[in-house]
Amino acid sequence: MLRVAVVGSGPSGCYTAQSLVQQDARVRVDVLDRLPCPYGLVRYGVAPDHEKIKSLQNTLRAVLEHERVRFLGGVPVGPGGVPVARLRELYHAVVYCVGAATDRRLGIPGEELPGSWSATEFVSWYSAHPDAADGGFLRGVRSAVVIGMGNVAVDVTRMLARGAAELSPTDMPHAALTVLASSRVDRIHMVGRRGPSQARFTTKELRELGTLPDTGIAVDPAEAAQDPAYTDPSALPAPQRRNVEVLRGWAGAPVPGARRLVRLRFFLRPAELIAREGRVGAVRLERTVPDGHGGATGTGRFEDVEAQLVLRSVGYRGVLLEGLPFDAAGGTVPHLAGRVLREGAVTPGEYVAGWIKRGPTGVIGTNRPCAKETVTSLLRDAPFLADRDLPGDPLAALRAEGVEPVEWRGWQAIEHAEAELGASLGRTTVKLPDWDTLLAAARAAGP
Template identity: 50%
Template structure:
């Protein structure tokens, strides 16, 4: 009887763990799945991308936990593709390799002044307040009273909401202590959320948007003229439920809010960043009024205004980065594939290599979208697997031992998990408080 297929999954976020789950389900457990992550923690975007005050969404981690507890699945943390293991190493140990590393960097604006201190990617800010170890020592100047968030998607809404909340409102969340201290010391009073297109083209969901208007002590405003819809936008508002809901919420904010409220959010449409201004650091943001041409493309009108902001957070989309040795489409920022089968330069599938999640399809959909996406890839992987064909001879255990790598196992992660829960208890701060620095995380994983 042939040995069960051995599959390496690179990335332990939702896409990777849904793929591991699909592998177990579609083989009735007759499979061996090893899930690798460069971090000591699983769950990817659920842990480091979902806003800390969105506890219901973060609870998806409890579902994903059951995947890691299946006896057919193992977790290998602190193992990085390209640093600790190569593509050839993996193919020498596994029947198939499935990459699910997500989309890790922000797209750039491409405007003058973008690299001034105080102009930062929303990804970095989100990683910081979510406790990602790569961002633990980042410093954000929150002394400016006015801040601009460029983008009108859900990530931009999350960033605006975190900036608009008081530290006391975030105390029961899992944000690290140093983040809570920095937010408490901040002086942000006015936040501009800026979109290049109109309200009908915004990417946020109505539920996320509505939360801004429910924040205590915060007034939200939209200029009435920004809500004038052209015929195409009006048609979208009629035919698309989400657009209709967004427009309804936004129209409710066209009256001036109470000027005595301590904080204010201005949602600005039809404005494109033209230049980030400053000498030595951000001192302002120059915007150009926009409109849509006959083909629906954004064009500038030549009308400009300047906002006196001291911090600019860029949230205009995520993109994936190339993996060492794996084909990559630089234009689309995805691994070229056909329903999860990785394609070579000739357009033909490359044997034994697959992809799932955002690196497969781009940064679209919600967390749950990854489930059907991963299931599709896994169906094709198992269809291609030949149990009677040649099988890899190496083992990952021997390879890791030969390189002296100390991996984080699932049980090690549980030690870190328990340490964060205990930290929250000691600080009287809710369910958990994240450990955010590499040394503290490693020490918690491997207590002496």
């Protein structure tokens, strides 16, 4: 048998495991994850009110329940966990599917002020990621600025505007639900440095903003019209054209009397976060204009927008995993068709897939062909890789070294505990929000 470790149980890791066992009946796969729960960003990144996308967990579940796939949660790889070199000793091949774990920064004065957060930190909190901190995101907040024009920016804007009736049926942790349901936020600005035709959100996500109860949507037609494609979108690709058509429908329309207002702002870039009473109080935005090359350039004209909460959603970056080469400029591991490159040479037995391979681009489905390319490379190398003898079952070796993985039975116990918690609160499944409760639930399942 060819033994393969896949590091990461999100979509890229699960698609890698699926492709391996489908293409070669001699492969056994251990899917390792630092967290005791599988599914990666499908569990901890997809908005809780997007049930259809979250249902992808059922597809990933079928992969992890395959007879030649084994889930090993709670196993960190790298510093403080299992060294990369040790994994190479325990498995014929290792595929790293560790994503892009950090956010890009704005690099402006005031970014470190209380009240300034990455969108990912906010998402982690309302998605019950065990590393998330309750930073009092909405304490004293009436006005928020979301910097970015992608789907994550739309998600956090929507969560800020949701009420208890819409959030209660989700699996959102109860503490976050309580805070969001009692929120006093009534002004939300989504800010982009370029025009409507260059926004990265999908039309489906965009349209959802217009369906929020007791929430008005506003687009300034003068701002949007600086984009030539906004005035005449006929030459745009269909996805961008649909976005522009939705925005044109909102532009200049009277905003009904609503408790909340969402304003989509274009051709503005953040220049500074302004402190008031020791925390963020306003965002200074510089007006931009198209530069003729797809970008935007500053004009030296500024506008201050009141905000006690600023969420940046301007992209992600991969991080160095000790023991692997790393391209700091791109935030990826150098590779050739998924084979890790060290000093320009292929390293047999080490592979990458997902965002750490190609950068933070594409949608969930993009991970499937990405994983298939990597698996094709790995299986071509298999005759050479399988020649090496291994020291027995990797799980036994990990346990002998003090590692106690959460196996599939432990994950099922977590699911059961979350269902029970939801029932006790008069809701459906409610996520356990921290390491202690997750691990206690998993250990209750026994060995």
